[in-house]
Amino acid sequence: MTTLIIAEKPNVARKIAYALAEGKPVRKTIGKVPYYELTRDGKKIIVAPAVGHLFSLAPKEKTYGYPVFDIEWVPVYVAEKGKSYAKDYIKALRELAKRADEFVVACDYDTEGEVIGYTALKYACGVDPSKAKRMKFSALTKKDLLKAWYNLEPTINFGMADAGIARHVLDWYWGVNLSRALSSAIRKASGKWIVLSTGRVQGPTLKFLVEREREIANFVPTPYWVIKMILEKNGQQYTAVYEKDRIFNEEEAKKIVEEAKKGPAFVEKIEVKQQQRNPPHPFDLGTLQREAYSAFGYSPKKTLEIAQSLYEKSFISYPRTSSQKLPENLNYQYIIQNLAKIPDYKPHAHELLGKGVLKPVEGKKDDPAHPAIYPTGELPKPGDLSKDEQNLYDLIVRRFLAAFADPAVRESMKVIINSNNHRFILSGSRTIKEGWLKIYGKYVKFDEVLLPKFEEGERVKVIQIKREKKKTKPPARYSPASVIKKMEDLGIGTKATRAQILETLYSRGYIEGKKQIKVTPLGMKVIEALENNVPDIISVELTKEFEEKMEQIMQKKVSKEKVIEESKETLVKILKEFKQKEKEIGKKLLETFVESQKNKENKKRASTKELTAEEEESIKKSAEKREDTIIVGKCPKCGGDLVVKYNRKTGKRFVGCSSWPNCNVTYPLLQRGEIIPTGKTCPECGNAPIVKIKERNREYEVCLDMNCYKNRRKNRG
Numbered sequence: 001m002t003t004l005i006i007a008e009k010p011n012v013a014r015k016i017a018y019a020l021a022e023g024k025p026v027r028k029t030i031g032k033v034p035y036y037e038l039t040r041d042g043k044k045i046i047v048a049p050a051v052g053h054l055f056s057l058a059p060k061e062k063t064y065g066y067p068v069f070d071i072e073w074v075p076v077y078v079a080e081k082g083k084s085y086a087k088d089y090i091k092a093l094r095e096l097a098k099r100a101d102e103f104v105v106a107c108d109y110d111t112e113g114e115v116i117g118y119t120a121l122k123y124a125c126g127v128d129p130s131k132a133k134r135m136k137f138s139a140l141t142k143k144d145l146l147k148a149w150y151n152l153e154p155t156i157n158f159g160m161a162d163a164g165i166a167r168h169v170l171d172w173y174w175g176v177n178l179s180r181a182l183s184s185a186i187r188k189a190s191g192k193w194i195v196l197s198t199g200r201v202q203g204p205t206l207k208f209l210v211e212r213e214r215e216i217a218n219f220v221p222t223p224y225w226v227i228k229m230i231l232e233k234n235g236q237q238y239t240a241v242y243e244k245d246r247i248f249n250e251e252e253a254k255k256i257v258e259e260a261k262k263g264p265a266f267v268e269k270i271e272v273k274q275q276q277r278n279p280p281h282p283f284d285l286g287t288l289q290r291e292a293y294s295a296f297g298y299s300p301k302k303t304l305e306i307a308q309s310l311y312e313k314s315f316i317s318y319p320r321t322s323s324q325k326l327p328e329n330l331n332y333q334y335i336i337q338n339l340a341k342i343p344d345y346k347p348h349a350h351e352l353l354g355k356g357v358l359k360p361v362e363g364k365k366d367d368p369a370h371p372a373i374y375p376t377g378e379l380p381k382p383g384d385l386s387k388d389e390q391n392l393y394d395l396i397v398r399r400f401l402a403a404f405a406d407p408a409v410r411e412s413m414k415v416i417i418n419s420n421n422h423r424f425i426l427s428g429s430r431t432i433k434e435g436w437l438k439i440y441g442k443y444v445k446f447d448e449v450l451l452p453k454f455e456e457g458e459r460v461k462v463i464q465i466k467r468e469k470k471k472t473k474p475p476a477r478y479s480p481a482s483v484i485k486k487m488e489d490l491g492i493g494t495k496a497t498r499a500q501i502l503e504t505l506y507s508r509g510y511i512e513g514k515k516q517i518k519v520t521p522l523g524m525k526v527i528e529a530l531e532n533n534v535p536d537i538i539s540v541e542l543t544k545e546f547e548e549k550m551e552q553i554m555q556k557k558v559s560k561e562k563v564i565e566e567s568k569e570t571l572v573k574i575l576k577e578f579k580q581k582e583k584e585i586g587k588k589l590l591e592t593f594v595e596s597q598k599n600k601e602n603k604k605r606a607s608t609k610e611l612t613a614e615e616e617e618s619i620k621k622s623a624e625k626r627e628d629t630i631i632v633g634k635c636p637k638c639g640g641d642l643v644v645k646y647n648r649k650t651g652k653r654f655v656g657c658s659s660w661p662n663c664n665v666t667y668p669l670l671q672r673g674e675i676i677p678t679g680k681t682c683p684e685c686g687n688a689p690i691v692k693i694k695e696r697n698r699e700y701e702v703c704l705d706m707n708c709y710k711n712r713r714k715n716r717g
Contacts, residue, residue, distance in 0.1 A: 004100035005047045005135065006093065006120050008107040010034055011312050011683040012140065013049035016106055019145035020045060033092035040149070048096050050107065051089045055119040056080060057172045066180040067575045069568055071172060073123055090124045097125035105156050106135040106148075109369050110320055111164035111554070112496060118161045132156055138327070139376045140314045160369070163554040167494075170546060170567050174200035177571060178537060181578050182526070182585075186593065189586030194593060197508055198526065200546070201493045201501050203538040206510055206519070208486060210527040212478060213519045219474035225253035229260070229417065229424040230464040233452045237463060240417055240424035253467045256422055265419035265460040277408040279436035280444075281324040281363030282372035283399055285495045286488050288319070288392075291399075293481035295443050296391050299514070300484045300499035306392045307373070310385075312683075314378045316396055320496045321370040324363025332358040332404070335377035339397060342379060348439045352404045360403035374400050383679040386692065386701060398440045405436035410446065415454050419462065426451065477516040491544045525592035533581045536574050632677045632704070633689025638663040642689060642704075644675055655704055667704035684708050 007013035010033075017025040017036035025038035025047070035048040056079035057071045075090055077083045097103075103125065105117030121129045134153035137144045179197035186194045198206070227242035247253045283291070288307065289300040298306070307319035326332075333353065340349035352358065362372070375397045385393060408431060415426040428451035431437060437444065478486065483502055487493045493501055505511045510523030519527075530537045546567060552558045578585070630644040632655055640659035647654065653675075655667040667688065669675065673695030680690045688705035 001102065002044045002046060002100050003102040003104055004096055004125075005045060005104045005106050006117055006125075007047060007049045008113055008116055009051060009312070010049040012106075013047045014683065015140045015312070015314065016135075016145055017047040019140075019142040020047070020149055030092040030095055031088045033088050035092065035096060046096055046100065047106075048093055049089065050093070050116055050120050051086060053112075053116055053119070054086050054090050054093075055123050057168055064180075066177045066184065067572060068177065068180075069173060071169070073119055075123075093120055093124040094126070097127060100125075103127055103132040104135055104152065105132050106137075108318065108320070109134075109136050109138070109157075109160075110318075110496065111160045111167065111494075114157055114160040115164035115168065117156055118165070129161070130155055130158075138370045139317045140312065141376045141378055144376075159554045159556050162560040163550045166550055166553055166560040166563050169560075169564050170550075171200055173564075173567060173571055175202075177575060178203070181575060181582070182589065185578075185582045185586035186590050187586070188583045189590045194590075196526065196589065196593070197504075198530070198537065199501075199504075201487075201497070201543055202504055203527075203530065204490070204492055204540040204543045205483070205487060205501055206505055206523055207527050207531070207538040207540065208490070209478060209483070209505075209511060209517060209519050210524055212475060213524065216474040216477065221471040221473070222248065223250075223469060223471050224248045225250060225467045225469055227253060227256055227260075227424075227465065227467050229265070229419070229462060230466075231265070231417070231426070232461045232463055233454075236452070238426055238451070240415070240426035243423045243425060250469075257465055257467050260419045260422040260424075260465050262420045263462065265417055265424075265462045267415060267454050267456050267458045267460060268418040268423065269414075269416040270454055270456055271414040271416070272411065274409055274411050274432070277410055277435075279361045279402045279405050279407065280399060280440065281361055282326055282374060282403050283396060284322050284324050284363070284365055284367070284372055285319055286322070286484055286498075287324070288373060288396070289484055289499065290481040291443065292392060292395060293479065295395060296388075297515075298388070298392075299480050299503075301503050302388075303392065304496075304499050306388050307396075310389055310393055310396075313380070313384065314376055315380055315385075315393060317372075317374050317376060318370045319373055321367045321373060322365050322495050323367035323370060323372045324365045325372055326360050326362065326374055326403070327371045330371075330374070331377075332360070335375060336401070336404070338377040338379055339375065339401065344394070345397060345401065348401050348405075352401060355404070358404050362403070386678070387699070395443060398443065402436040402440035405439055406433075408435035408437045409433035413451055415451065417460050419460075419465070477513070477518060479515060480517065483517065490540055491547055492540060493547075521592050521595065525589055529585045529588045533585055534574055534578045536570070537578075542570070630675060630677065632675065632691050633679070633681065635659065635663060635665050636687035637665045642667070644669070668706060669704075670702075682708055 005016060007016055013034070013036065017038055020040050021038035022040055025036040027034055027036055029035070033049070035046060038045050038047070053076055055073045056076040058074045058079040059068050060070045060072050076086045103121060105121065107113035107117040118129045121127045121132050132155065134156045135148040136153055137148040175197070178199065179195070182196035182198060183194060186192070186196065224246040226245065227247065229240040231238055231240060242256065247256070285304070289303045292298040292303040293300070304319065307316065310316045311319055336349045336352055336358070339345045340353070373396055380393065411430050411432050413428040417424045417426060428449045430448055430450055431446060434441070480502060484498050487498045505523070509520055510526065511517050511519050527538060536542055546563070549558060549563045553560050553563060631641045632644065633642045634640070635642050635657040638657065638659050640657045640663060642655050643658050644653055645656045646652070652671055653669050655669055657663040657665040670693055673693040676692040676694055678690050678692055678701065682688050682690050682703040682705065684703065688703050688708060690701050690703055692699060692701050
């Protein structure tokens with residue numbers, strides 16, 4: 001009896017194999033694809049990876065018009081350029097399936113993971129997906145994986161699989177057909193085939209960004225006045241503000257200042273309030289993305305990538321979750337005891353362990369698939385984490401520990417000052433009991449404004465009473481983090497897809513600006529053309545309606561076939577209306593597109609600098625003076641040092657073995673950016689070192705083997 005376990009990625013397959021093996025698993029390969037053989041309780045087990053989605057949707061016949069609905073699942077390398085790597089993985093699974101009597105899906109437990117497992121079974125292995133069992137886990141620790149193995153689900157989650165398949169079909173129908181419609185509209189207007197795109201979630205997201213842009217453009221500032229009292233106490237000056245924070249009549253403001261100056265000023269009343277602040281709930285993905293943006297400036301996509309890396313290294317639980325609740329059966333004590341081994345967390349962990357009962361604060365949101373994000377208790381060793389990973393790990397650990405801590409207590413103080421029957425308020429605030437702030441306070445901003453002691457009836461020494469003219473400000477532009485929050489609030493997209501949708505809008509040239517998102521003229525024109533002619537394309541309500549129906553599919557309240565057919569009927573009506581106005585829409589889009597392309601080319605030319613002959617000569621000369629001092633790792637062939645070298649003729653750098661000419665191992669290097677050794681070996685290919693490239697304001701890690709899947713994945717974005 002041989003069991004084939006299908007994992008979502010190569011490094012996850014490795015984790016599963018080492019967790020289940022009695023001893024050490026045997027690593028083998030089919031072509032370039034690694035897999036593992038092992039035994040458990042006398043049963044032979046093969047663990048093999050997919051590499052994300054191995055199959056994708058494509059038209060059954062090649063067409064260029066629209067609408068098109070006759071689609072089928074095909075290998076991803078057939079549907080998309082640049083994904084030829086998947087061919088090896090499909091071949092490996094097909095061959096291994098012939099040796100297996102039993103199949104187990106161990107992909108990520110969510111809709112995408114279920115689709116990956118379902119399609120791999122059906123189209124690569126040639127196996128009925130209903131015959132496969134399911135490993136369900138939320139962390140890649142040995143304990144969690146063994147528990148999942150001994151508690152296999154009898155089948156995959158067909159509610160999730162059907163919802164995921166429906167989402168893929170709907171996204172294909174809407175994305176491809178609407179994008180073809182836009183491109184066709186421009187072709188009708190110009191005779192040229194220019195690619196524009198929109199999608200089921202992409203369009204509504206761009207729409208609310210455009211709406212904010214219009215609010216800003218149409219905003220008319222209104223002047224107003226604020227009145228302040230500068231007073232002195234114990235040699236220090238303090239500022240009290242008038243009880244009406246905005247006065248829109250200048251004459252009224254003048255009158256208040258003149259009357260208040262007459263005094264006398266005295267303390268009319270003192271209000272002191274204490275408020276208990278409970279700890280924050282554990283992280284769901286959306287909250288983690290917003291907090292990481294606030295703390296480190298990480299984009300939502302980057303945060304998800306870092307969190308996924310920490311999960312695959314077994315340091316945190318699965319990050320794609322909507323839950324703000326921790327598992328009831330989680331061994332809190334074990335995790336906190338382990339975290340106490342890290343010096344930064346030791347005092348906090350010991351204090352929590354001394355409480356006796358460990359009960360976390362939790363939020364309202366839940367997720368049937370996964371709990372809130374938590375540290376697993378497996379500890380990173382020195383060099384295991386990059387700087388970005390360390391930052392996010394610290395954020396997650398402190399948030400987890402804080403959930404068990406005591407509430408903080410904040411005190412607010414209001415000193416109400418009366419000056420000739422005009423009241424001014426002097427405000428102060430302070431923390432009187434730190435509680436959870438001792439743990440998580442580095443990521444929370446509370447004002448600490450200490451006031452001197454005042455008595456009611458006390459005369460106040462006034463230095464100045466003045467008015468300041470200000471203007472109302474337009475609403476702020478969205479940040480990447482607030483876009484994700486808005487999408488959550490509107491109920492469009494999913495926890496796993498929202499960050500990618502935002503990145504797509506950037507890549508299409510519809511938006512720009514990394515901190516404050518601004519819609520480009522092209523993005524404005526696309527929405528303008530659609531809402532004036534076929535507004536349903538960018539309807540938030542329609543998108544939300546189908547999102548809710550996919551939830552119903554997951555809960556098995558409605559069939560995927562019914563939802564797909566309803567979506568198709570709706571789209572047919574929209575596209576029929578679009579075709580009637582195609583030329584008019586194309587004319588509106590063409591002019592803006594051409595202008596945006598010119599601007600793009602100008603920016604590209606300005607940012608790209610070709611090396612002059614003098615610079616190339618300088619590089620060659622400096623290469624002759626440099627020594628091979630940067631050691632990036634050990635040679636996989638002979639065990640010597642791999643060092644950065646420079647070609648004597650061209651000055652170009654590369655990595656070579658220090659044992660040359662006895663060993664000829666070399667790796668190419670990027671020619672720009674600082675090379676920083678990480679001390680890590682690539683988990684994907686298992687032999688080449690990983691180096692960090694630091695270029696301007698960017699840092700990223702690459703495997704030295706340019707054929708490695710890690711690099712192909714990076715190049716795919």
